[in-house]
Amino acid sequence: MKIKLILPALTEATSPFFRPIKYSLFPPLGLATLAGYLSPEDEVEVQDEHVEKLRLDDCPDLVVIQVYITSARRAYHLADHYRARGAHVALGGLHVTSLPDEAAAHADTVFLGPGEDTWPRFLEDFRNGRPLARYVSTVRTLAGMPVVRRDLIKRHLYLVPNSIVVSRGCPHTCDFCYKEAFFEGGRSFYTQTVDAALAEIERLPGRHLYFLDDHLFGNRRFAEALFDGMKGMNRLWQAAGTVQSVLAPRLLEKAVAAGLRSLFVGFETLSSANLREQGKSQNLGRDYGAAIRRLHELGVMINGSFVFGMDGDDATVFDRTVDWAVENGIETATFHILTPYPGTALYKRMAEAGRLLHSDWDRYDTRQVVFRPARLTPAELEAGYWRAYDRFYSWRSIARGAATKDTFAAGARHFAYAAGWKKFEPLWDVVIRTRRVMHMRPVLERVLAGVAGKSETPAEAGVVAEVF
Numbered sequence: 266m267k268i269k270l271i272l273p274a275l276t277e278a279t280s281p282f283f284r285p286i287k288y289s290l291f292p293p294l295g296l297a298t299l300a301g302y303l304s305p306e307d308e309v310e311v312q313d314e315h316v317e318k319l320r321l322d323d324c325p326d327l328v329v330i331q332v333y334i335t336s337a338r339r340a341y342h343l344a345d346h347y348r349a350r351g352a353h354v355a356l357g358g359l360h361v362t363s364l365p366d367e368a369a370a371h372a373d374t375v376f377l378g379p380g381e382d383t384w385p386r387f388l389e390d391f392r393n394g395r396p397l398a399r400y401v402s403t404v405r406t407l408a409g410m411p412v413v414r415r416d417l418i419k420r421h422l423y424l425v426p427n428s429i430v431v432s433r434g435c436p437h438t439c440d441f442c443y444k445e446a447f448f449e450g451g452r453s454f455y456t457q458t459v460d461a462a463l464a465e466i467e468r469l470p471g472r473h474l475y476f477l478d479d480h481l482f483g484n485r486r487f488a489e490a491l492f493d494g495m496k497g498m499n500r501l502w503q504a505a506g507t508v509q510s511v512l513a514p515r516l517l518e519k520a521v522a523a524g525l526r527s528l529f530v531g532f533e534t535l536s537s538a539n540l541r542e543q544g545k546s547q548n549l550g551r552d553y554g555a556a557i558r559r560l561h562e563l564g565v566m567i568n569g570s571f572v573f574g575m576d577g578d579d580a581t582v583f584d585r586t587v588d589w590a591v592e593n594g595i596e597t598a599t600f601h602i603l604t605p606y607p608g609t610a611l612y613k614r615m616a617e618a619g620r621l622l623h624s625d626w627d628r629y630d631t632r633q634v635v636f637r638p639a640r641l642t643p644a645e646l647e648a649g650y651w652r653a654y655d656r657f658y659s660w661r662s663i664a665r666g667a668a669t670k671d672t673f674a675a676g677a678r679h680f681a682y683a684a685g686w687k688k689f690e691p692l693w694d695v696v697i698r699t700r701r702v703m704h705m706r707p708v709l710e711r712v713l714a715g716v717a718g719k720s721e722t723p724a725e726a727g728v729v730a731e732v733f
Contacts, residue, residue: 267308269325270296273339274314282632286693288315289702291428291477292418295331301411302385309417316422325352327391332358332368334606337626344371353396355387362447363608365399378402378447379433381410405452407433413465421703427469428477431462431491435479440544441572444479446608454483459490466495473710474502482510489516495523501713505529509547511556517563526713527566530556535589539575544610557593564715566596566682573653574603574646576639583649587656594669596679597686600653601631602646658687678715685712
């Protein structure tokens with residue numbers, strides 16, 4: 266059987282929002298995971314439109330497309346194309362789960378929720394000539410999951426080919442979270458066995474890893490056992506966690522001993538009222554400053570996530586947030602415009618209040634306003650969002666943030682990491698166009714290696730200085 270697995274472009278290369286480096290970070294791990302369930306006799310390929318031009322003149326038996334909200338239009342176009350060529354087309358992913366009837370108009374089969382239980386069942390039905398039109402996930406387990414087909418990933422096209430996921434979902438329920446509806450009808454957070462996770466890590470070449478889990482620290486017992494097992498592997502890795510998990514005693518120390526060097530942290534807002542409004546209770550009453558100091562003292566860089574446009578936000582929120590992030594020495598920041606995704610509690614609330622401006626899914630990208638803000642105009646919100654990026658990643662702000670560090674090595678690493686992410690776009694474009702992004706991996710590793718706590722050696726300081 267001939268099978269094609271496609272990740273359509275979330276943002277097309279012709280869009281002003283397309284940043285080649287952002288879309289060349291991680292391979293389509295979810296599709297490679299599905300491929301692990303296929304038979305050795307199957308002819309299978311994975312194509313990622315972000316890093317390669319899709320071939321559309323082939324005639325596979327089965328086409329599987331992963332759909333996110335901003336890729337929905339493109340995904341439906343591809344689905345219609347392959348159905349016209351006689352292929353059986355299956356659509357799955359976050360957007361399909363949120364709006365299955367919309368997706369079903371372009372597919373022979375749709376999948377709702379995660380696919381560990383439904384995908385094997387579909388494959389058996391398909392081989393027997395009786396596939397269903399809809400499969401709904403109800404059994405949530407990662408036990409017995411086959412090895413990810415990393416041989417199908419074109420490693421040389423990605424800066425971080427060693428992405429890995431060892432859990433599904435998140436134990437928290439925030440109103441704006443896109444993934445809440447995805448896990449409806451079953452457990453919304455579950456993990457692999459520690460042994461299976463460690464075995465997957467052992468299979469990955471090189472030193473650097475990136476855990477794409479929504480919340481790697483979500484199950485403390487699992488996380489501690491994982492970090493204990495990773496200790497001594499000589500890995501450098503990045504992940505996502507919460508303020509709550511950072512403040513948990515001993516957990517962060519175990520992660521750092523296992524190689525953690527950078528953490529994505531969802532601060533989201535500096536307003537307690539906004540946190541309550543969005544149901545982000547895990548951040549309420551937490552000392553953000555203490556969490557930042559704790560991470561930095563252990564040598565962990567921070568990518569802070571912030572959302573603008575909540576009902577408590579006025580025109581001062583942008584500068585206040587940027588100033589706070591810079592003064593606290595946050596190395597990189599990711600800003601978002603509040604976006605009510607279909608299937609979320611926020612979307613339902615906005616729809617009932619008549620605050621949604623349209624349903625043009627291409628614009629539901631957290632960079633454009635798709636609802637009526639409470640205390641800002643849409644134009645003010647968009648302008649403030651872009652101003653926040655400009656101010657945070659100005660040379661002056663990068664230098665100010667670096668100056669908050671206690672040592673030269675930590676400051677140099679801050680400067681190198683922040684500047685490398687946002688200030689060298691022309692270089693990244695050339696590197697990606699010439700398919701040499703893999704050659705930048707050692708630089709990333711050396712910046713991450715920088716310092717582990719305040720006890721860095723002169724040699725470690727020299728590594729960062731050389732990159733700087």
